Amino acid sequence: MDQTDTLFNGRYLRIRRRGHWEYAERTNASAAVIIVAVTPEDRLLLVEQFRIPVNARSIEMPAGLVGDIADGESVEAAALRELEEETGWRAGRIDYLMAGPSSSGMSNERVAFVRALDLVRVGPGGGDETEDIRVHEIPRADAAAWLSARMREGYSIDPKLYAGLWFLDRNPDGSPARRTP
DSSP, rough: OOOEEEEEESSSSEEEEEETEEEESSSSSEEEEEEBBBOOEEEEEEEEEEGGGGTTTEEOSSEEEEEESTTTTHHHHHHHHHHHHHEEEEEEEEEEEEEESSSTBBBOOOEEEEEEEEEEEOOOOOTTTTTEEEEEEEEGHHHHHHHHHHHHTTTOTTHHHHHHHHHBBBOOSBBBBBOOO
């Protein structure tokens, strides 16, 4: 195996080279989590925020880093924390679905998908003091058309969101999602 060299160490990222391949490593978290959530009124929870790397407002499912607040944090605990912080909704249950690379050719970051169930509104959402998040509650039946309209308006739409739409009703193996305890 080729030697791995560090090209840059930042506060949150490390840039590495192994052979001819350069890639990024996250240094402040163990993974990321994407939360697939629908309100009791069958409204899909999405968030909008300006993303500096793409210089655009981005529409995404609620998400966040695992372990950036506390070492050893579980995916499920991070999902509960991030869902409430970003959207103002609390989940009674989190079902872990799967994890995999977010961009296997560019980063070693892994992203997990979870399904949030038994939601209760507990606050306004909008993120913490460092974030400016707008919450969208879109009727599930209108989600595809709503997202298409946002694309035409110039929003950046996270493609992982479409995997999340699959997970609304299905498990990773294609079986129907279990919605009741």
